Amino acid sequence: MRVLALLDGTLADPEAPLIRVDDLGLVRGDGVFETILVVDGAPREQGPHLDRLARSAAMLDLPEPDRAAFERAIGLVLDNWTGGREIALKLVHTRGVEGGDGTPTGFALGADISPKVIRQRAEGIAAVTLDRGVEPGLMQRAPWLLLSAKSLSYAVNMAALREAERRGAAEVVFTTPSGSVLEGPTSTLVMVRDRVLTTPPADLGILPGTTQAALFRAAEREGWTTEVAPIAADDLYSADGVFLVSSVRKITRVHTLDGKALPDSTGLHAALDALYESEY
Amino acid sequence: MRVLALLDGTLADPEAPLIRVDDLGLVRGDGVFETILVVDGAPREQGPHLDRLARSAAMLDLPEPDRAAFERAIGLVLDNWTGGREIALKLVHTRGVEGGDGTPTGFALGADISPKVIRQRAEGIAAVTLDRGVEPGLMQRAPWLLLSAKSLSYAVNMAALREAERRGAAEVVFTTPSGSVLEGPTSTLVMVRDRVLTTPPADLGILPGTTQAALFRAAEREGWTTEVAPIAADDLYSADGVFLVSSVRKITRVHTLDGKALPDSTGLHAALDALYESEY
Numbered sequence: 282m283r284v285l286a287l288l289d290g291t292l293a294d295p296e297a298p299l300i301r302v303d304d305l306g307l308v309r310g311d312g313v314f315e316t317i318l319v320v321d322g323a324p325r326e327q328g329p330h331l332d333r334l335a336r337s338a339a340m341l342d343l344p345e346p347d348r349a350a351f352e353r354a355i356g357l358v359l360d361n362w363t364g365g366r367e368i369a370l371k372l373v374h375t376r377g378v379e380g381g382d383g384t385p386t387g388f389a390l391g392a393d394i395s396p397k398v399i400r401q402r403a404e405g406i407a408a409v410t411l412d413r414g415v416e417p418g419l420m421q422r423a424p425w426l427l428l429s430a431k432s433l434s435y436a437v438n439m440a441a442l443r444e445a446e447r448r449g450a451a452e453v454v455f456t457t458p459s460g461s462v463l464e465g466p467t468s469t470l471v472m473v474r475d476r477v478l479t480t481p482p483a484d485l486g487i488l489p490g491t492t493q494a495a496l497f498r499a500a501e502r503e504g505w506t507t508e509v510a511p512i513a514a515d516d517l518y519s520a521d522g523v524f525l526v527s528s529v530r531k532i533t534r535v536h537t538l539d540g541k542a543l544p545d546s547t548g549l550h551a552a553l554d555a556l557y558e559s560e561y
Numbered sequence: 562m563r564v565l566a567l568l569d570g571t572l573a574d575p576e577a578p579l580i581r582v583d584d585l586g587l588v589r590g591d592g593v594f595e596t597i598l599v600v601d602g603a604p605r606e607q608g609p610h611l612d613r614l615a616r617s618a619a620m621l622d623l624p625e626p627d628r629a630a631f632e633r634a635i636g637l638v639l640d641n642w643t644g645g646r647e648i649a650l651k652l653v654h655t656r657g658v659e660g661g662d663g664t665p666t667g668f669a670l671g672a673d674i675s676p677k678v679i680r681q682r683a684e685g686i687a688a689v690t691l692d693r694g695v696e697p698g699l700m701q702r703a704p705w706l707l708l709s710a711k712s713l714s715y716a717v718n719m720a721a722l723r724e725a726e727r728r729g730a731a732e733v734v735f736t737t738p739s740g741s742v743l744e745g746p747t748s749t750l751v752m753v754r755d756r757v758l759t760t761p762p763a764d765l766g767i768l769p770g771t772t773q774a775a776l777f778r779a780a781e782r783e784g785w786t787t788e789v790a791p792i793a794a795d796d797l798y799s800a801d802g803v804f805l806v807s808s809v810r811k812i813t814r815v816h817t818l819d820g821k822a823l824p825d826s827t828g829l830h831a832a833l834d835a836l837y838e839s840e841y
Contacts (some may be wrong), residue, residue: 285582289799302565302585307580310590311835341716342723355637373588390582395660403814414699414706416738425690427721434590434714436621440705443622458696517564 282364284391286357295390304386307376310434311387313337313346313375318492318528319368319391322359323370325528325561327352329491333431334372338431342391344385346374354389365393369529375433390527394460399531405534405550407450408465410514411441421484428486438466452525452535454514459484462512465535468527469493469511472520473549477506485511492526492557499556523548532557562644564671564695566637568630574669575670584666586655590714592656592666593617593626598772598808599648602639604841605772605808607632613654613711613771620710624665626654634669639818647674647810678810685830686728688745688805690794692738692778697791700766708766718746732805732815734794741765742792748807749773750792752800753829757786765791771838772806778837802826804833812837 285295293299309327314337315330324330334346351372362368362475368391375386420428427434441453454470455463462481469490472479478500483489497507517523523535523543534550536543565575575581586592594617595610604610604831614626631652642648655666700708705769707714721733736752742750742761749770752759758780763769777787797803803815804822814830816823 284765295582298578298580300578302653302668303563303672304573304580304587305719307584307587308594308654308715309649309714309719310716311719327670341720364712371588373582377694388582390584390716411705412699412703414695416694419738420648420693423694425691425717425724427695427717430716432716433588433589434716435588435713436590436592436710436714437705437707439585439589439591440621440707444705458699466753477809483606489689553829 282362282393284358284361286354286389288347288354288356289497290353290392292361299388300386303379304375305377305379306373306386306433308379310436311341311446312373312431312433313341313343313378313431315372316432316528317355318368319359319547320561321366323357323561324355324370326491326495327355329494329524330372333489333491334374337430337432340427341373341432343376346384346387347369351387351389356393358389362391366395367391369394373433394529401451401533402531406452406525407449408452408454408535409448409538410454410456411444413455414458415486416457416459417461418487420484425443429483429488431488431501433451440465450537452539456514457485462517463487463516464515465525467506468525468530471496471524471526472512472517473522473553474520477508479508479510479512481512482509490526491518492528492531495560496526496532496553496557499560503556520545522549524550562642562673564638564641566634566669568594568627568634568667568671570633570637572637572641577667577787579667581658582630582760584654584655585657585658585659586666586713586791588659588829590712591656592653592718593621593623593711595651595652595711596808597635597650599639600841601646603841604650606775607635610769611771611773614654615642617710617712618654620707623654623656624781625662626667631667631669637667638671642671644673649674649771653713654809659738662815674809681731681813681817682811685815685816686732688734688807688815689725689819690727690731690732690734690736691724691737693743694738695743695766696739697741697765700764709763709768711768721746723735730817736794737765740794742794743767745805748805751776751803751804751806752792752797756802757788758787759790759792761792762789770806772808772811775840776806776812776833798823802829804830
């Protein structure tokens with residue numbers, strides 16, 4: 282099932298054309314997005330997602346997203362949802378049409394979570410490491426590379442996932458050329474060792490994770506230690522657990538990395554999942 | 562004026578919505594494009610542009626563009642054009658809608674050349690060098706970075722142009738971290754010294770230029786020397802001329818680089834422009 286809400290407070294048919302061919306979101310990937318998980322009618326981390334949408338928009342020099350209009354569109358999707366318990370709710374904000382008056386294009390689209398993602402949450406995934414060609418410090422030196430913006434220009438992220446499939450895996454852990462862990466194409470990496478949760482620093486040029494932040498908040502409250510620190514890809518093999526986390530995939534366990542089995546983290550996964558769910 | 566032709570051989574209103582909100586070209590920048598210059602009803606380098614569209618599509622594992630359908634759409638735009646002498650004719654080919662049957666989305670959109678580009682062709686431009694963070698060899702090592710594909714994920718290219726504007730310039734010369742010249746965000750760089758035309762090698766991770774290829778073909782026929790070789794950014798200052806070339810901008814002279822005036826290349830520009838025009 283899908284429900285599409287526009288920023289003017291109306292619903293639209295998700296299968297009908299809505300976007301012009303000269304929308305800069307289409308022809309230049311010139312826009313930003315967020316995906317919010319909704320469970321039993323309650324959006325998770327809606328505030329942080331809207332904050333990050335605004336942050337990404339600022340990095341692209343886009344007009345500020347109309348927060349109240351997006352909130353209304355989210356409510357409209359929820360009010361009209363008659364599908365399953367969970368919704369992947371995507372917010373899109375583009376620069377609008379080329380040569381236009383600068384009015385951005387925006388919408389909120391609710392959709393079912395794919396069965397593949399549901400299965401991966403339960404069973405875990407195989408991942409491969411792929412070089413993203415980005416050394417530490419580049420983000421600060423070259424902000425025009427938009428390294429930590431959640432833009433619509435995701436062709437590389439999609440190409441990396443296809444490369445993973447070619448290698449018999451479902452997911453990617455991007456690394457620097459020197460082998461430092463970055464993130465997944467649409468997720469944040471969290472490593473656990475001796476009850477310490479570690480995630481790489483956003484200033485490496487990666488997206489600050491909303492789900493990772495929620496997990497860390499819950500973990501800290503329950504007496505776990507959390508840290509934001511560089512992770513060498515080689516260290517993943519000896520960790521107690523490696524997880525790719527995002528709104529839609531929640532806490533997904535990596536059971537195999539570059540074809541090599543990781544230590545069994547089934548129990549740890551259950552503990553982290555309970556921590557994360559305790560936030561809601 | 563604008564004319565929009567679809568791949569089924571029909572015309573459509575360019576100001577009416579045509580694209581669904583779940584088109585992967587929009588939500589993932591997952592598609593490819595070309596822009597062909599049409600002068601007095603004649604498309605320039607149509608074959609090489611269609612070849613490159615197919616090459617970019619293959620790099621993104623997209624279905625092969627339907628060449629005959631694109632050729633028909635191009636013809637349809639030309640047949641229905643009642644505007645000025647020149648058309649910027651954009652071809653777009655996306656992965657189609659998410660979770661669909663794999664049918665790509667495609668269209669051809671003809672539009673007037675912007676007055677700014679026309680003026681820049683005559684007057685030249687100021688450019689700035691910006692680091693693209695990509696070292697030589699990365700394209701071969703990490704093909705998933707799509708470094709020489711003309712994809713719809715152009716947010717970085719657009720951000721670089723805005724950075725140039727902030728620095729009082731109109732264009733960008735992307736460089737490697739170690740200062741080797743790459744390309745412009747939507748153009749190819751050609752340097753001229755002692756009647757030798759030089760452009761950087763595509764295997765640095767840049768787009769092979771259709772207009773640059775046409776210019777080199779014409780130059781070779783007229784006894785100039787051409788070469789494909791690395792260019793150090795510092796060498797641009799002492800060249801006889803530095804040009805950014807593309808279908809729409811033709812041969813545009815760079816008169817200022819990083820705020821420093823380059824040697825006057827007005828005469829050289831006229832010679833190259835005549836060479837290029839002699840191809841048609």
